[in-house]
Amino acid sequence: MDTRKLNRRQAVALLGGAAALGAAGPAFGQAEPAKPAQLVVNHSGGSMGTAMRKAFFNGFEKKYGIKVVETSPVDFGKLRAMVDSGNVEWDLTEIGGQDAIRAGKANLLDKVDPKVVDRSKYPATAQNPFVFASSVYTTIIGYRTDVFKGGTQPKSWADWWDVKKFPGARSMRNHPTDNLEFALIADGVPKDKLYPIDFDRAFKKLDQIKPHVTVWWSTGQQPAQLLLDKEVVLATGWNGRFYDIIKKGAPVEIEWNEGALKQGSFAIPRGAKSPYWANKMLAELAIPQQQAVYASELGYPGLNLESLNFVDAKVKPYLPTNYLDKQFWISDEWYAENGTKAAELWNAWMLKKA
Amino acid sequence: MAARGGSAELLIEGVGKRFGDVVALDHVSLSVAQGELLTILGPSGSGKTTLLKVVAGFETPDGGTVKVGGTDISALPPARRDIGMVFQNYALFPHLSVKANVAFPLEMRNVAKPETERRVAEALAMVELAGYEARLPKQLSGGQQQRVALARAIVFNPRLLLLDEPFGALDRKLRETMQLEVRRLQRRLGLTTIFITHDQEEALVLSDRIAVMNKGTIQQIATTTEIYERPANDFVADFVGESNIFHGTMSAPGAVTLDGGRTLVVRSDRQAGAKVGVLMRPERFASGGTNQFAGEVIESVYLGTSFKLRLACEGGLELLVRQPARGALPAAGAKVAVGIDPEAIHVF
Amino acid sequence: MFSSRSGFWPALPALILLLVFFLFPVVRMLGFSVEAGTLDWYAKALGEGLYLRVLWNTFEIALLVTLFCLLLGYPLGFLMATTTPFWATMGFIFVLLPLWTSVLVRTYAWMVLLGRNGVFNRMLMEAGITSDPIPLLHNFTGVLIGMVHVLLPYMVLPIYGAVRKVDPAIPAAAAGLGASNWRIFWRVWMPLTLNGVFAGCVLVFVLSLGFYITPALLGGGRVIMIAVLIEQQVREALNWPFAAALSAVLLAATFAVYTLAQRFTQPETAR
Incomplete structure (x- = not known):
């Protein structure tokens, strides 16, 4: 035995x-460095x-x-x-x-x-x-399914900006990235013509939504939590954070259209x-x-x-790579050059009264 | 002080106070006449400080009344009792100048400024601190701080003055000066005063009358001479001054047989058979006298004006004796004979 | 002379520690800010409205937080210093408890309590006091509540210490001399505990200036403090000279406020 x-x-x-x-085969020809x-x-x-x-x-x-x-x-x-x-x-x-x-x-x-x-x-x-x-990962719209029933949720940034048709408290990220793009798309700029960002146009559009944003979030788990607590009924957020609470049975769903992809x-x-x-x-x-x-x-x-x-068929609908065509890529190159300027303008805009 | 007559008599009736299981005051009653200085004398824990706090209003008694000038003040807060008090450590306001300290009670009574100025100056002159107005308490000596506390306590013509062991922190010489000064000031102002101390010598120097306290009760309340010469019990006899205390039985009118067997001739009308205490003050012994004692010196101390001797006498009696310092100090082992007259023996 | 010189040596390790861990980094930071040999970054910090406004906001918030901490902390510290040992211990536990939990946890706890559907609002609505939730979170109120909670111990402890140091005979003497409780407080307790109050205020104020997690989370993003901008410059923009210049401005402003406060709260001398 x-x-x-x-x-x-x-x-x-x-x-x-x-x-x-x-x-280790393919690297066999060269001497492989010692293992740390x-x-x-x-x-x-x-x-x-x-x-x-x-x-x-x-x-x-x-x-x-x-x-x-x-x-x-x-x-x-x-x-x-x-x-x-x-x-x-x-x-x-x-x-x-x-x-x-x-x-x-x-x-x-x-x-x-x-x-x-x-x-x-x-x-x-x-x-x-x-x-x-x-x-x-992508920044997309998360919404309460008990408030927006049967596909009545906002399906574009133009919808997001339409507070009459889609009333309720909103939360967006406290950062220029994503929001500048969303504003421009809501204002009619095509997804492939976003860069270079037209700051004036973007901020003018953001002015319209500002009073309806209850929380400008700064950490990733905030939007999911805000939806869970019903502090807001609509929130932009990272798909994984919404996926996490949906998995656990929260009355929340994701609208993928016009999401902002990042790697x-x-x-x-x-x-x-x-x-x-x-x-x-x-x-x-x-x-x-x-x-x-x-x-x-x-x-x-x-x-x-x-x-x-x-991946499992049940997981697939929650992966952003499943919807690459409906979304757009954030330009890291543009932000690498203009991020500081964007941040300054964003802070100044935040401080502006009303 | 222009307006006198603030001073009033104090009447304490049946005041009791317990702290848990400890009885701090057991139905204490006493009265202090207007202008009188009464000392409450007792060891620490005797209840004297609690009694003072009850009078001042810092402690609420469980029962009994405190009346000043005929009015019951038991329910009044300290601020409305008009009682001047000097604390053990003076409790001067460290952040205020001497002048502001003394002016404080007047400020609290909304006395007009010129009047305040005048009275503060008067009070400071009285305690001989004119010219120190601008100093802070920490810039003064202990004696000076004491004077400021005193000035602050009398400047508003209080109905009573309470002194809580005020001389404890001073050295001996300064203490004696301050004692006399306080006495003079108190007499001059006619202030009804309660003085708390555990120092029997101090009590004898200052007081009109002394109340001796122990374990929450007043043991005896009497004039200084009475307390010294005719104490009411062992405790008072022992606590005030040096003493030889013995116990015995009246064997006949004018004769006490001590528990050790020795019989003394005394002046007393106590009945035969009564259990009595006998007090003989050390300084009342002389070379001759009706009652004679022969003994051997165990211990001898030279005190300048006198010798202090401890004698072992026949019958196991041990006596403390003071003799005028004349000649050589008797050495230990020397034979000494002393006597005492019946008039000098107190029977209680 | 001799005694003062010998008194220096025991303090040497502490001095070296300060030198290495405080003075050196500060000097290094100041060095960064003038790296380019010009004061351009200072000109930007002081010239652009954004940074001055945020600096001003920061001081405003710090001042309010200090004020509320004082209003809550003085009675609390006072009670703890004058009550029975049992209640003093209880007080200590409750005051110090926040110090033993992370800022993040405390902040999230407040979010649970203060939200639209949070514990407070549900209680108020069930009691019929309001029909709509009161906005306690994601605004200035939320930031104040959160920061005061976090910083309260720094106010309570020095005040507690100052009250404990006062000889209880002194306020008693004031009462005996005819002072009402109100006047005992203002004429005796206040001046005698001013050192503790000052220490508490300085601690709370200076710590407030550096806050950014709590304001970001409880302020709904609308309350911007200078630390947020400095952090952005360090971590996002990687503009360390500018971050250093902003920090230097903050440091200078803090010193100015401290000096001013000290001037005002100088214990009253002979009058």
């Missing part, structure tokens, strides 16, 4: 070893961390025997300070869209290694040499201790099956569009 058990275990170990050898004891991945934490561990980190640890150490939060200032001082703690970090563009230009990042990370299945918007697009990004800080293994981790993040696991948890699918084939 005992000997047989031992034998079986040995057999499993052998098989695992063979699989690892096979996985650990790989530090910095991300936003919370439920995202849990999902990443389930979808990616556990598999990575098993495959390579490298411990994945997670830190949070995401902090661009800290990234800059680390790279400037040459004391880079992170091997890989999540990074905001426009920050990623600027970080790439400011020489704060290492390029993604195309020999390790296969991005051939990714859309053209997700091919930045410094930035790996790990997932897609969640990861990048390798310049001077990271194990850049090769950070690339290996990115390769892990690119596996469609694993992306499907992640998407089912949070509602944030990966940009390997094949991943849609691996």
Whole structure:
């Protein structure tokens, strides 16, 4: 009995070893850098961390025997300070869209290694040499189904602005990104002609909606909570946060039309201790099956569009990649150049009485 | 002080106060005549401070009344009692100048400014602090602070003056000066005054009458000489002055047989068979006298004007004796004989 | 002379700590703000209406928060210092409890209590006091309530300490000398506890200036404090020189207010 058990275990170990050898196959020709004891991945934490561990980190640890150490939060200032001082703690970090563009230009990042990370299945918007697009999220309309019954919800930004036809308290993000675009679309600008943003036109349109916005939210969980508490009946928010409460049975639904798409990004800080293994981790993040696991948890699918084939049919309607055509992409490039100006104008507009 | 006559007599009747299981005041009654200085003398915990607080209004008694000038003030808050009080640590307002401190009670009574100025100046002159108006309390010596407290307590012509162990923090010399000064001031103003102390010497110096308190009750209330010469019980005899106290039985009219067997000739009309206490003050012994004691010196102290001797006498009696300092101080072991007349022995 | 010099050495570790962890960063920050060799960032901070308005708003909020903390904190600290040990302990637990929970948790708790369908409004509506919910959240009121709650301990503790330090015979003496409770408070308690009041006010005021989570969450986004703008410059715009200039302006304004307050609350001297 005992000997047989031992034998079986040995057999499993052998098989695992063979699989690892096979996985390392393509890089076999070059000398592979030594394995570090650990790989530090910095991300936003919370439920995202849990999902990443389930979808990616556990598999990575098993495959390579490298411990994945997670830190949070995401902090661009800290990234800059680390790279400037040459004391880079992170091997890989999540990074905001426009920050990623600027970080790439400011020489704060290492390029993604195309020999390790296969991005051939990714859309053209997700091919930045410094930035790996790990997932897609969108700012869309969440609404109370007990207030807007049977498809009577606002279905466009023009509807959102129509407070007579769609009455009720609203919540929007306390940030120029998304809102400037929404205002322009509501004012009749086509989705592909948004950039460069016409500030005057956007803010003039925003003036109209300002009195009807009860809460300008500043953290991601606020809009979902506000809908749950019925503080507001309409809220813009990130799809995953709405998905989370819908999963739990909240009387809330999502209107996907004219949503503002953004990509969640990861990048390798310049001077990271194990850049090769950070690339290996990115390769892990690119596996469609694993992306499907992640998407089912949070509602944030990966940009390997094949991943849609691996999700449950019940989950699919809650993934923004299912509605790419109805939505538009936020231009990280434009914000990288104009974000500061937009923020200043936004603050000034917020302070304006009435 | 221009307007006199604020001062009134005080009548305390049946005042009681308990703190949980502790009886602080047990139906205390006493009266203080107008212009009189009554000292309440007792050890700490005797209830004297509680009694003072009841009079001042800081403590509500469980029963009994406090009357000033015939009016029951038991229900009045402290602010409306018109009683001047000097606290143990003076309780001067540290943030106010000497002048503002003394003017405080007048300010509270909305006295007009020129009148205030005049009375403050008068009060400060009375305590010999003219010229110190602008100082803060912390810039004054202990004695000066005491004077400010006194000036503040009398400036508004209070009906009573209460002094709560006011000399405790002063050194001996200053204390004696202040005692005399307070006495002089009190006489001059004719202020009805209650003075609290645990120091029997101080009580004898200052008082018209003394009330000796212990365990919440008044043991004896009498003039200073009476308290000293004819104490009512062991406690008073022991607490006030130095004493030799013995117990015995009246064996015949004018004779007491002490518990140790020795018989003394006394002046007393107590009946034969009565249990009595006997007090002999150490300074009342002389070389001769009706009652003679022969003893051996156990301890001797030189006190300048006198010798203080502790004698072991026959029959196991131990006596404390004071003798005028003349000649050499008797050494321990020396044989000494002393005597005392019946008139000098107090039987109670 | 000798004693004052020997008194210096025990304080040395604290001084070094201050030097390393306070003075050095401040100097470094000031350095950032003039990195380019010009005062351009200061000109922007003081020249553009936005930043001055937000700075002014920030001071206004800090002042109001300080005022409400004082109004609530003085009676509370006073009661705690004068009541029985049991109630004093209870008071301490309730006052200090907020310090042991995270700002975020406390802020969300207020959101649950103050919302349109929150506990307060439901109680008021069920009691028939109002028919429509009162807007307590997502406005200035919400920010005030939240900040006062968070900062109250910083007011209560110094006042408690100051009250405890007063010899109880002093107010008793005032009462005996004819002062009503009202006058005892203003003529005796107030001046004698002014140090504690001043310390509490300075603490609350200065801490208020740096708040941004609570105002952002409870103010519905409408209440903007200078810390939010500084944070935006540090984290979003990555414009550290400007962030440093804004911080320096805030620091200078804070010092100015502190000096002014100290001048006004100087304990009254001989009169």
